Amino acid sequence: MARAVQKRTLETRARLIAAAQEVIAEAGYEAMRVEEVVLRAGVAKGTFFAHFRDKEALLELLIGARIDSELDRIEALPAPADVPAIIGALMPLVAVMITERYVFDLILRHSGAAGKAEIGPIAQTFARTDQVLGMWLALGPFRKDVTPALLSSGVQAFLIHVIALHFCALHQKQTLQEMLADLLQAWLLPGGTGA
Amino acid sequence: MARAVQKRTLETRARLIAAAQEVIAEAGYEAMRVEEVVLRAGVAKGTFFAHFRDKEALLELLIGARIDSELDRIEALPAPADVPAIIGALMPLVAVMITERYVFDLILRHSGAAGKAEIGPIAQTFARTDQVLGMWLALGPFRKDVTPALLSSGVQAFLIHVIALHFCALHQKQTLQEMLADLLQAWLLPGGTGA
């Protein structure tokens, strides 16, 4: 039978997380250095890796939490009446994902539970996004000829797509919102009132 | 006035590329080490970086070339009659992109010309995919209520999406093809003959 976690362990872990958040607040996610974090937390380098599999595991945790809080918000929203309502609801989530190019890349890299290991925090938010969007979109006045699951899957694909274009040197004719609006209109309301 | 490129330079570059391809053929893209490449090419480490900005610049070159040859093939294809025809045409391209998880991540990371620098080889293939698909899809019997550009943009988004799902520990109920078929059917022929 496994022993209970030591209080010391929790403190160390909390100090590491706090130190990381401090560094990130000052210099951004990409600039975070494990050596800087352990220095501020007052522990040895090895301790970091006793608490987190690797550097990205900690970043996943922090970023995953931010995404989850956005999903909490979306989940509590009333039924969307149209595409602009959807975009309004999704933009804060987009804002989190585009805080840094590095963050977006990291999210993509972990969106599918790399390798065989357990499902990481970010992969979980992706699965949850699928569910939340599925439920939420089903409430709105959108096409019914396809399953809600397929509908939300498509929305997720477009979300990633427009963010990728946002970071692209080409494709600067339209804003992220405009591009997303066009895609969602065509996806959710084919042959509908939209342009 | 700049001097002409030395023959020696071209030879060195060719040897580096050949050595890299050799290593990749043996151990895969992710396992490629710059030190191994320069060893086989018989040059010093610094020489590598005199020829390529960084390790990924060389990988971009090699992968970009493979993608481009797939686009050449697609470009020469007759008009697609239906969704299965599209999938048949796209699967070899997908096959290139899923050779390794690492390759897919690298492709995504460079799909949008990271930073301000010039458009890299992979970013170019993405722009080209957009064009090629736009032209090609416009030849087929698909929805005409949206622009060909929007249509191909959506197809590209779905392509990336299903590959991401392919690498996902979750979502293993459907194969990549099935998922892509459902999405494309709903996207290209809304309310059409498909399920």
Place this chain on the structure above:
DNA sequence: TTGAAAAATTGACCGCGGTCAATAATAAAT
């Protein structure tokens, strides 16, 4: 042919993520 500018190559060196055998701190058993 020779001298000098330009270009290519070299390899010691650095930064940083990650490892691991040794050590210290803690909890349970006697």
Place this chain on the structure above:
DNA sequence: ATTTATTATTGACCGCGGTCAATTTTTCAA
């Protein structure tokens, strides 16, 4: 209180991508 088993922490060390001042090779003009 003392021993023992477990867990947490340490820091020297490694691998590998990338840098840069010094050196060699090439080109071209006089």
